[in-house]
Amino acid sequence: MELNQLTIHALRDRLRAGETTAVAAAESVFARIDAVEEKIHAYISLVRDEALKTAVDADRRIQNGDQSDLCGIPVALKDILCTQGFKTTCGSHILHNFVPPYDATVVTALKQAGAVLVGKTNMDEFAMGSSTETSWFGVTRNPWDPDRIPGGSSGGSAAAVAADECIASLGTDTGGSIRQPASLCGVVGMKPTYGRVSRFGLIAFASSLDQIGPFTKDVEDCAIMMNTICAYDPKDSTSVKVDVPDYKSFLNKDIVGWTVGIPQEYFQAGIDPEVLAAVKKATAVVEAAGARCVEVTLPHTDYCVAVYYIVATAEASSNLARYDGVKFGHRAENARDLLKMYKKTRSEGFGAEVKRRIMLGTYALSSGYYDAYYKKASQVRARVKEDFDNAFRQCDVILTPTSPTPAFKLGEKTDDPLQMYLSDIYTISANLAGIPGISVPCGFSTRGLPIGVQFLAGHFAEGKLLRIAHVYEQCAAIEKRRPAL
Amino acid sequence: MKINKEEVDHVAHLSRLEFSEEEVEKFTLQMDKILSYIDKLNQVNTTGVEPMTHAIPTANAFREDIVTPSLTDDAALVNGPEIRDGSFRVPKVIE
Numbered sequence: 227m228e229l230n231q232l233t234i235h236a237l238r239d240r241l242r243a244g245e246t247t248a249v250a251a252a253e254s255v256f257a258r259i260d261a262v263e264e265k266i267h268a269y270i271s272l273v274r275d276e277a278l279k280t281a282v283d284a285d286r287r288i289q290n291g292d293q294s295d296l297c298g299i300p301v302a303l304k305d306i307l308c309t310q311g312f313k314t315t316c317g318s319h320i321l322h323n324f325v326p327p328y329d330a331t332v333v334t335a336l337k338q339a340g341a342v343l344v345g346k347t348n349m350d351e352f353a354m355g356s357s358t359e360t361s362w363f364g365v366t367r368n369p370w371d372p373d374r375i376p377g378g379s380s381g382g383s384a385a386a387v388a389a390d391e392c393i394a395s396l397g398t399d400t401g402g403s404i405r406q407p408a409s410l411c412g413v414v415g416m417k418p419t420y421g422r423v424s425r426f427g428l429i430a431f432a433s434s435l436d437q438i439g440p441f442t443k444d445v446e447d448c449a450i451m452m453n454t455i456c457a458y459d460p461k462d463s464t465s466v467k468v469d470v471p472d473y474k475s476f477l478n479k480d481i482v483g484w485t486v487g488i489p490q491e492y493f494q495a496g497i498d499p500e501v502l503a504a505v506k507k508a509t510a511v512v513e514a515a516g517a518r519c520v521e522v523t524l525p526h527t528d529y530c531v532a533v534y535y536i537v538a539t540a541e542a543s544s545n546l547a548r549y550d551g552v553k554f555g556h557r558a559e560n561a562r563d564l565l566k567m568y569k570k571t572r573s574e575g576f577g578a579e580v581k582r583r584i585m586l587g588t589y590a591l592s593s594g595y596y597d598a599y600y601k602k603a604s605q606v607r608a609r610v611k612e613d614f615d616n617a618f619r620q621c622d623v624i625l626t627p628t629s630p631t632p633a634f635k636l637g638e639k640t641d642d643p644l645q646m647y648l649s650d651i652y653t654i655s656a657n658l659a660g661i662p663g664i665s666v667p668c669g670f671s672t673r674g675l676p677i678g679v680q681f682l683a684g685h686f687a688e689g690k691l692l693r694i695a696h697v698y699e700q701c702a703a704i705e706k707r708r709p710a711l
Numbered sequence: 712m713k714i715n716k717e718e719v720d721h722v723a724h725l726s727r728l729e730f731s732e733e734e735v736e737k738f739t740l741q742m743d744k745i746l747s748y749i750d751k752l753n754q755v756n757t758t759g760v761e762p763m764t765h766a767i768p769t770a771n772a773f774r775e776d777i778v779t780p781s782l783t784d785d786a787a788l789v790n791g792p793e794i795r796d797g798s799f800r801v802p803k804v805i806e
Contacts, residue, residue, distance in 0.1 A: 327786040420766035463772035532749045554790035568727040588726045604762030660766025
């Protein structure tokens with residue numbers, strides 16, 4: 227196997243044993259990028275020279291006995307995370323020239339761990355989309371079928387891991403933007419509990435929903451990434467002071483006697499028959515591993531998409547007010563006065579989906595409509611959270627499909643925003659309730675497209691998710707395939 | 712119709728965005744469709760339900776009022792489209 231194909235833990239073992247070097251690993255990743263990037267377009271920008279320098283440092287650290295799991299590991303970052311001195315665009319024309327003067331807290335954590343940052347991955351503009359088709363820098367293609375989307379909004383981060391263009395990556399999840407592309411690209415993706423990972427230096431989309439999380443090639447790697455990125459951060463006022471366990475301690479345990487909730491609402495009309503079959507099979511696997519599956523009910527599931535598209539757009543309309551052409555980013559030329567400058571700058575700088583969401587959010591917050599939309603949505607959101615509270619009284623974790631269908635075709639849903647929104651139907655609820663979720667590969671469709679199963683748990687119970695996901699991964703032993711590129 | 716062209720124009724102004732006639736027509740239809748879908752929220756009885764504005768319980772995050780290292784003026788200004796004398800320059804505000 228080539229170095230770029232390895233998991234974090236396998237590469238770490240080889241580095242520590244002196245069988246290879248971080249420089250060789252970085253070179254292997256860049257050789258892969260050179261070979262397949264034209265077909266995939268997972269990256270917006272690469273930081274090749276800097277990466278090789280970091281790799282040299284990492285090799286020195288390893289020689290001196292550094293025990294960090296990530297030392298010398300090539301990692302990619304969604305281009306929504308600020309990197310000091312390196313362009314951070316958020317997939318938007320309005321930030322096409324933005325070079326942050328500071329690092330996001332998660333970037334600092336990765337650097338301190340000795341990770342080698344390879345590049346910044348493609349994404350839907352401002353993370354608004356489910357297919358990575360709204361990026362100003364062009365679409366990312368699914369490594370399993372280049373005529374199909376990789377999912378979104380963190381499509382570049384998912385595709386880069388699936389195509390072995392990095393070892394692991396970070397993305398962000400506001401309504402499913404880690405779990406859905408992980409499912410569609412056949413990798414592991416986790417959205418941690420809201421407040422678990424610092425959002426300092428994450429370009430804001432919907433502040434009550436956004437959360438950073440990892441994409442990895444297996445569950446053990448997910449635990450390793452979580453150990454590095456989870457921490458209380460005084461720079462993020464929503465960061466929570468809760469002890470962070472060693473996530474690796476949840477691996478290689480059993481789930482005997484666990485209760486797994488199956489919400490009937492997630493198995494109704496609209497789900498692809500092959501997805502349904504694969505997820506049913508996953509249910510049988512966890513039962514065979516000693517868990518008991520019980521039916522639970524999440525009665526407000528059907529309202530989640532509607533709640534989300536009010537809450538998320540309202541918050542976005544406020545967060546995106548800062549892009550006014552004054553302090554950073556694109557500014558329109560030849561505007562006579564300030565108001566014209568604002569309007570021209572924003573109209574030139576934002577793409578159609580971002581404008582649509584700003585408009586929807588502004589409308590929902592505007593005088594006379596606030597109670598009917600924003601207040602109502604926030605009340606239904608409370609009911610959604612109650613549903614989960616009730617369900618977790620009856621079960622340890624919940625098992626659902628991650629996405630109703632495997633990857634769809636490029637362009638298939640771009641003209642119908644509502645259809646696009648509905649592709650996040652199984653992932654949005656976790657963001658509304660603030661709970662963690664993980665998507666793990668659970669099979670392939672007859673066309674050879676990956677399918678994912680999602681596990682959900684209560685606040686700060688990521689350990690439970692890693693434990694069941696690891697048991698599932700070991701027991702299901704899903705055939706190891708690599709996309710033919 | 713949930714929303715008409717005049718309202719879309721008004722919201723565009725509030726959003727500091729401008730659209731062509733054609734775009735306004737397209738947006739009106741798309742927003743109307745989305746708002747009609749969102750109407751389903753009215754099926755939920757929310758009498759007496761406290762609106763949920765945070766995903767987890769939060770309190771104000773206070774810290775001691777101590778100066779800590781922060782960006783230099785130069786670093787803070789470096790991304791500005793137009794800079795003059797340590798300030799961001801903008802077009803005329805008052806006629």
